[in-house]
Amino acid sequence: MNPALGDLDRNLGLHLEWVERARRDRCDLVVFPELSLTGYVLEDLAYGVGMRLDDPRLAVLIEQSKSISIIVGFVEHTPDHQYRIASAYLEDGEIRYVHHKVYLVTYGLFDEGRYLAAGERVRAFDTKFGRQAILICEDLWHPSALVIAAADGADVIHAPAASPGRGISGAAEVLGSARTWHDLTRVYSQMLVNFTVFANRTGYEDGINFYGASRILGPDGQVLADAGGDPALISADLSDGALRRARIASPLRRDEKLNVTLNELARIRQVRIR
């Protein structure tokens, strides 16, 4: 989808249209990109579009979630007046979970850390459709975040994103930024043995093009659905059977040694503190 920068009301309308399309396609869950209600290049606009969790515009989508589960992106204005990049999981008329982007991007063309506060936790959560986790865009460029989500039992990892196209030089047939996303979603899905839902936005903001290319991947790393560059609704069946078969064929989760990881990380933290 292609949200309008800073126009919450218009974007709410867009969300309702896409939710309706997803409902018509008999989807159970619809995932919107990062900051889908606000647009991305917000800068100082972040403070104007920041929403409390009881915002009436969010309530409209919460109401919709009685018949279809929704992951929606926005700026949360928290009670202590921090502004955070948030993606909320809405289900059965309530907010089931809110993830705040942990890894804000403040390099290259990005300037999130100047305006926004970073999230402080990575967790999986239970839903009608099993255990899931949300990581937002740059969060997925830190493998530790995915390892935590998988260790916490996520069968589906959602990756709402606002990834701009860049890196057209060289002979690559796809944008440099798109290629990285293709690679990391494929490798993570296969290595952590979970479904991945990469929901990237489209459109232009301040000369930046968001290239879309949303995709859904299975726990064997296979691409189940691919959106291409235009706004599109893609869907796939995230069947428990596929998960079961993948985890038998590739028992990486079973063999994961949490204690080794924790012990070694604890040791490294001690060394670093010293």
Add this chain to the structure above:
Amino acid sequence: MDRWLTLDHELAAQMLIGFVRNQVGKVGFERAVIALSGGIDSALSAVLTARALGPENVTAVMMPYRESNPDSLSHARLLAEGLGIDSRVIEITDLVEPYFSRNPAMSNLRRGNVMARTRMTLVYDMSARNDALVIGTSNKTELLLGYGTLHGDMASAVNPLGDIYKTQVFMLAAAVGVPDPILQKPPSADLWEGQTDEEELGLTYRDVDRLLVLLVDRRFNLQEAAAAGVDRNYIAQILGKVRTNQFKRRPPVIAKLSDRTIEREFRYPRDWGV
């Protein structure tokens, strides 16, 4: 509310004089040119520039049109003589009339823009002739409301007034000794007979500056400004002007293709290498 608009005149003047001296000097120039309209902004800019660089290094250019108020030229002369700066009068009537006569249906806005850009052309030519930099005269109120011609009166190399509101311009101008006739008359772009800024904008500088200082400097939102006693429709109207004129305050938008786009990831201070 007025306390947010008060200025320590001496300190402000000293900082602005130091700014002009530093910005002109560090790029290897000694001289400046300034377009004098006879109004208060260019008068204040000229006083600050004369004190920064010495009157012998400043050239004032007066560029009347045949319909300009004769007081404008006499006020500009009064100021230039008082400061002891060199001044030139270049009539623009002969330059713009041929174009106007070819386009008899031109609106006041279009005619005003053509005159402003013609004056810009002449003042920049004078700067090349004199090895001088063009000093700007746009104040914070005008820049925020978009009340200026892009590439016309908004064009300059160095702008000492861009961070002070119009009411502050009045205070500072009085403090640094701008002559009374300039201080006393209603501000006007003098593009047609009887024009005043406040009538054309449909507001008073006093009211709008009181609001802008709350919205911009104090970061009040619409609700907070309304609670401070400002009419909601008025706030919405002013916010609309500020928002829709954002493009005038930024360089042209560049389409992002590469990994390093000018202004976005290619960021150096303006003072780079000087």
